[in-house]
Amino acid sequence: xxxxxxxxVAKPGLDGHDRGAKxxxxxxxxxxxEVVYTGLHQTAEQIVNTAMQEDVDVVGLSxxxxxxxxxxxxxxxxxxxxxxxxxxxxxxxxxxxxxxPRLKKAGIAEVFGPGxxxxxxxxxxxxxVKR
Amino acid sequence: MDIAEKDIMEQIRQRHIEWEHQLYAKAxxxxxxxxxxxxxxxxxxxxxxxxxxxxxxxxxxNDIGFPGEFPFLRGVHPNLYRGRLWTMRQFAGFGSAEExxxxxxxxxxxxxxxxxxxxxxxxxxxxxxxxxxxxGEFGKCGVAISSLVDMELLFHGIPLxxxxxxxxxxxxxxxxxAMYIANAENQGISKEKIGGTIQNDxxxxxxxxxxxxxxxEPSMRLIVDTFEYGFKNVPKxxxxxxxxxxxxxxxxxxxxxxxxxxxxxxxxxxxxMKRGLSIDDFAPRLSFFFNAxxxxxxxxxxxxxxxxxxxxEMKALGAKKTRSLWLRFHTQTAGCSLTAQQPEMxxxxxxxxxxxxxxxxxxxxxxxxxxxALALPSEKAVRIALRTQQIIAEESGVTSTVDPLGGSYYVExxxxxxxxxxYKYFDxxxxxxxxxxxxxxxxxxxxxxxxxxxYQKEIDTSQRVIVGxxxxxxxxxxSIPILKMDEKGEERQIRRLQKLRxxxxxxxxxxxxxxxxxxxxxxxxxxxxxxxxxxxxATLGETCQVLRDVFGEYKEQxxx
Numbered sequence: 264x265x266x267x268x269x270x271x272v273a274k275p276g277l278d279g280h281d282r283g284a285k286x287x288x289x290x291x292x293x294x295x296x297e298v299v300y301t302g303l304h305q306t307a308e309q310i311v312n313t314a315m316q317e318d319v320d321v322v323g324l325s326x327x328x329x330x331x332x333x334x335x336x337x338x339x340x341x342x343x344x345x346x347x348x349x350x351x352x353x354x355x356x357x358x359x360x361x362x363x364p365r366l367k368k369a370g371i372a373e374v375f376g377p378g379x380x381x382x383x384x385x386x387x388x389x390x391x392v393k394r
Numbered sequence: 395m396d397i398a399e400k401d402i403m404e405q406i407r408q409r410h411i412e413w414e415h416q417l418y419a420k421a422x423x424x425x426x427x428x429x430x431x432x433x434x435x436x437x438x439x440x441x442x443x444x445x446x447x448x449x450x451x452x453x454x455x456n457d458i459g460f461p462g463e464f465p466f467l468r469g470v471h472p473n474l475y476r477g478r479l480w481t482m483r484q485f486a487g488f489g490s491a492e493e494x495x496x497x498x499x500x501x502x503x504x505x506x507x508x509x510x511x512x513x514x515x516x517x518x519x520x521x522x523x524x525x526x527x528x529x530g531e532f533g534k535c536g537v538a539i540s541s542l543v544d545m546e547l548l549f550h551g552i553p554l555x556x557x558x559x560x561x562x563x564x565x566x567x568x569x570x571x572a573m574y575i576a577n578a579e580n581q582g583i584s585k586e587k588i589g590g591t592i593q594n595d596x597x598x599x600x601x602x603x604x605x606x607x608x609x610x611e612p613s614m615r616l617i618v619d620t621f622e623y624g625f626k627n628v629p630k631x632x633x634x635x636x637x638x639x640x641x642x643x644x645x646x647x648x649x650x651x652x653x654x655x656x657x658x659x660x661x662x663x664x665x666x667m668k669r670g671l672s673i674d675d676f677a678p679r680l681s682f683f684f685n686a687x688x689x690x691x692x693x694x695x696x697x698x699x700x701x702x703x704x705x706x707e708m709k710a711l712g713a714k715k716t717r718s719l720w721l722r723f724h725t726q727t728a729g730c731s732l733t734a735q736q737p738e739m740x741x742x743x744x745x746x747x748x749x750x751x752x753x754x755x756x757x758x759x760x761x762x763x764x765x766x767a768l769a770l771p772s773e774k775a776v777r778i779a780l781r782t783q784q785i786i787a788e789e790s791g792v793t794s795t796v797d798p799l800g801g802s803y804y805v806e807x808x809x810x811x812x813x814x815x816x817y818k819y820f821d822x823x824x825x826x827x828x829x830x831x832x833x834x835x836x837x838x839x840x841x842x843x844x845x846x847x848x849y850q851k852e853i854d855t856s857q858r859v860i861v862g863x864x865x866x867x868x869x870x871x872x873s874i875p876i877l878k879m880d881e882k883g884e885e886r887q888i889r890r891l892q893k894l895r896x897x898x899x900x901x902x903x904x905x906x907x908x909x910x911x912x913x914x915x916x917x918x919x920x921x922x923x924x925x926x927x928x929x930x931x932a933t934l935g936e937t938c939q940v941l942r943d944v945f946g947e948y949k950e951q952x953x954x
Contacts, residue, residue, distance in 0.1 A: 276530060279605050282643070282644050285954035286846055301952070306527070328535045330534050357769065360768075
């Protein structure tokens with residue numbers, strides 16, 4: 264049997280909006296992935312440490328506070344520093360379209376906005392997971 | 395029911411059966427129904443038609459009554475909007491205090507009648523802007539307020555004795571409230587003259603919104619401190635806004651929102667009574683806050699049921715004053731119902747939701763802006779949202795009579811049904827040992843997560859249609875202008891904080907912080923101590939840190 268895809272669903276920063284993150288976590292689990300959910304209020308360092316310890320293939324970041332340009336980028340930079348370039352990083356939340364190109368440049372592979380069917384996230388991960 | 399009435403009811407019943415078997419059966423043969431079951435968002439089955447049979451158990455004088463009379467189903471005020479319209483209160487805050495102050499003047503200039511402050515995340519967690527955990531969050535989700543200096547700028551040019559202000563603040567509510575009071579006092583306006591609301595509802599933070607700081611016990615103590623200080627010193631202030639809004643936004647159903655909110659309300663009342671406060675002293679200053687979601691009649695029934703349940707519960711707890719029995723509430727249209735797709739359509743959603751709130755008898759209302767699934771609202775978007783309320787108020791005619799849907803077979807049936815379902819939840823929570831043990835067991839969190847997941851599945855499988863999302867989609871990306879914030883705001887704010895920390899009388903600050911620490915270790919009411927700290931220009935972060943040291947911090951078990 265193929266190795267299960269391991270995903271870390273993470274909530275960086277002080278944002279308390281966890282509805283989306285929890286729905287995505289549950290949907291990925293239902294799709295047969297192994298999911299670790301960090302819970303709230305994680306610093307970028309904590310997220311990267313958990314990603315390493317749990318040896319995940321994917322990091323999914325969720326943020327609705329508007330701090331994504333700082334906090335998503337922090338996580339991506341730190342993962343790179345730890346030679347975890349092969350981890351697929353995706354993000355979701357209230358993210359204006361115009362911020363997406365800069366996030367992609369920083370290493371966030373895809374950004375999923377409000378109204379995204381969870382199935383779309385599942386199939387994106389399956390298609391793009393790097394290891 | 396007397397014999398004549400029973401006879402009429404029997405005739406209705408028989409006619410109903412005939413109608414179902416003849417006319418209705420024929421109709422659905424010709425036009426089969428679009429769904430096998432019609433359900434509202436709380437999973438309640440909705441019948442094809444409602445008749446006097448569905449309300450036959452209701453006695454008008456006992457169960458419905460007149461507006462302004464027990465059980466207040468039809469409203470707390472006898473003449474409602476015929477006298478005074480609801481307060482149009484747009485939740486607003488972003489960037490620095492100066493920018494948000496400008497937005498307040500803009501909104502008031504366009505006919506808004508009350509203010510409502512949105513704070514950024516660092517402020518909600520009691521951190522100053524230069525704290526390391528504030529990274530990236532300055533002014534993003536609201537305005538940053540780190541000290542009395544910021545509060546002064548926030549309300550510059552606004553008459554605090556004439557405008558009421560609602561502040562969405564929970565963990566550090568007592569401290570932010572102290573800043574508001576101190577600012578008024580410094581302007582020569584006494585505490586008795588200011589009016590407004592602090593949200594101050596920590597239970598729903600643990601349950602849903604998640605901006606908690608301290609563990610339940612000291613949090614409840616702080617809340618009761620504000621109740622006591624409020625009715626004695628700031629009599630026009632609502633010292634809590636018991637909130638279902640965030641429970642709903644986190645994914646609950648309408649029934650769960652209603653049940654969990656009122657359950658929290660009873661918990662606060664019991665906590666204050668345990669302190670020895672008299673219910674009729676503090677209860678008139680309790681207020682509520684509900685969501686207005688998509689299912690029109692369900693929302694209206696929810697508000698009506700809330701009033702009746704609350705009046706009964708308060709009476710059972712020993713309240714004697716009429717005002718203690720009143721459930722007064724603010725409503726905000728459902729942020730989670732807004733779509734990023736075809737955002738202009740949100741104007742229509744918001745109109746329907748706002749109308750439901752008005753037909754439900756809300757005391758104040760926030761209408762969401764069409765662009766809020768994308769970013770914080772632009773000036774134009776927020777003006778349209780405010781105009782939506784003004785059109786309902788001035789043009790629609792729905793304000794001419796009180797509780798226009800009272801007596802509707804459907805609405806009365808649904809109101810009663812929601813009340814029944816609420817009491818079932820009360821029983822379940824009771825069996826878990828009460829609200830706080832149920833929080834600690836993750837009961838509410840799990841119930842909400844289940845409902846949220848089910849709702850999302852229904853949308854993903856198109857069982858539930860959301861226009862523009864899973865039907866009637868467009869390929870093009872939305873192109874509406876997004877609010878831009880002053881990029882220099884954070885820098886300015888940090889300079890202001892640093893200047894304050896060097897220029898104020900620091901020995902006075904330290905001495906007041908020390909006194910607060912001592913008091914927190916004991917059991918005195920903390921409000922006077924917090925006010926001293928704030929008047930001496932201790933910052934939010936410094937004051938909150940003292941309480942963090944004494945009370946500790948709450949950590950939740952993440953459930954999904």
